[in-house]
Amino acid sequence: MQVIDHLANIKDAGEGTAVALGNFDGVHLGHRDIFRTLVRRARELGVRSLVYTFDPHPLKVLAPERAPLLLNTAEEKVRLIAASNIDILACIPFSVALASCEAEDFVRDVLVGQLHIRALVIGYDFAFGRDRRGTGDFLRAQGEIYGFSVDVLQPVGMDGQPYSSSRVRELLAEGRVEAIPSLLGRHYTLAGKVVGGEKRGRTLGFPTANISTEKEQLPAAGVYAVIVRHKNTDYQGLVNIGCRPTYGPGATTIEVYLLDFSGDIYADELRLYFVARLREEKIFADSDALIAAIRQDVALGRELLKDAKIIQYQEYLSEDNTCAR
Incomplete structure (x- = not known):
């Protein structure tokens, strides 16, 4: 897996990419479902799979008092994403300027202009850009304009509870480590x-x-x-x-x-x-x-x-x- 911190360093994106957007803290079973769908779409299209994420976590920049303690170190996150057969991990430095980027500009300049996107995969609760306007509905509309497909995956989980990093943190705060493998797929x-x-x-x-x-x-x-x-x-x-x-x-x-x-x-x-x-x-x-x-x-x-x-x-x-x- 190629790991980059700037899109100028990307290789072989000219023929197109399938992209997943998200923070992916914890790399839990819900995230793995996103990665499986991403790899499948990339193989169907004959393009490279790319996970686009951020470092540090956006809340550490925008609202440090509300920023969560991370479930993985940066090294662990890279290894776990690589294990899902992803071709490229773009771990982009997060900044206030990036947070204020208009969603339309990000789609046009980054997803289309630099990544030549052919397919996008996101979770049901993902949103980005100024005022979090980059929702699933917005991205589907942009896909119609620019010619890329959009998969918005619905929550997956067990016992009526979606897999989530917040739930993992709750269990850890309670000391219930024996319940963690059912959410992470690992100890x-x-x-x-x-x-x-x-x-x-x-x-x-x-x-x-x-x-x-x-x-x-x-x-x-x-x-x-x-x-x-x-x-x-x-x-x-x-x-x-x-x-x-x-x-x-x-x-x-x-x-x-x-x-x-x-x-x-x-x-x-x-x-x-x-x-x-x-x-x-x-x-x-x-x-x-x-x-x-x-x-x-x-x-x-x-x-x-x-x-x-x-x-x-x-x-x-x-x-x-x-x-x-």
């Missing part, structure tokens, strides 16, 4: 480097690794059963997310305990896949009470993880069964 995951900590875990008999991550949206504070990937090997583990209130207030930390592992992993990268929440964060009377609780966590974690496997992003259009994690 919620974060990666980070092992950094120095206060080494309290060693004194308790449970040495932990402190993780520094670029992931914005963390699950709610608490203890979770996780699968931990280290250098292409998977381990069962527990992770505590929170401020360790037993020892007084402090900054939020991510502390991972690998079951049945010993070795030096300082400065290494770990990737955590969240399987289930064991409990919320608690204050314990003393170290003995904390140790007893950790032992219970380990026993429950082993039980929950004994048959657990990482649920990966799988794109069913892929001829070689491409995955992204």
Whole structure:
């Protein structure tokens, strides 16, 4: 997949493109439906598929106080979109000037003038341009003028709830990580480097690794059963997310305990896949009470993880069964 941050860098667009427009935060199952439709349209027309998205998220520029915490890092978003067999990802810097662009100008100058669009695919709730005039109805009318088709995909979901990034954030805020694969098609995951900590875990008999991550949206504070990937090997583990209130207030930390592992992993990268929440964060009377609780966590974690496997992003259009994690 070609990744560009400016349309001047695009290759081979002269024969036309099929385009999907959106923010695609989370790359959830609804987004994947858009990508499947996009790839199908591109193959039918014999053109390249292109996903047009923005960095940073528009609200981070227009209304930072309302901007959501993102579900994926920039690197994760690229890998997940690439796994859907997209030919080109245009990740365009977002600005106030871009937000004020008239919808008609964007269609004429960008979609038609630069991308030579033959087909457009958007979600039911997508709108763009000044005053968000670039709605599905507007784009269908523009397609009639300029000769491109427009697919406006209706909401898809389960149990009457559409797949949405907002719903994923709600579940994470509640600590309900076990419900996430039904929306994302994969376990919620974060990666980070092992950094120095206060080494309290060693004194308790449970040495932990402190993780520094670029992931914005963390699950709610608490203890979770996780699968931990280290250098292409998977381990069962527990992770505590929170401020360790037993020892007084402090900054939020991510502390991972690998079951049945010993070795030096300082400065290494770990990737955590969240399987289930064991409990919320608690204050314990003393170290003995904390140790007893950790032992219970380990026993429950082993039980929950004994048959657990990482649920990966799988794109069913892929001829070689491409995955992204």
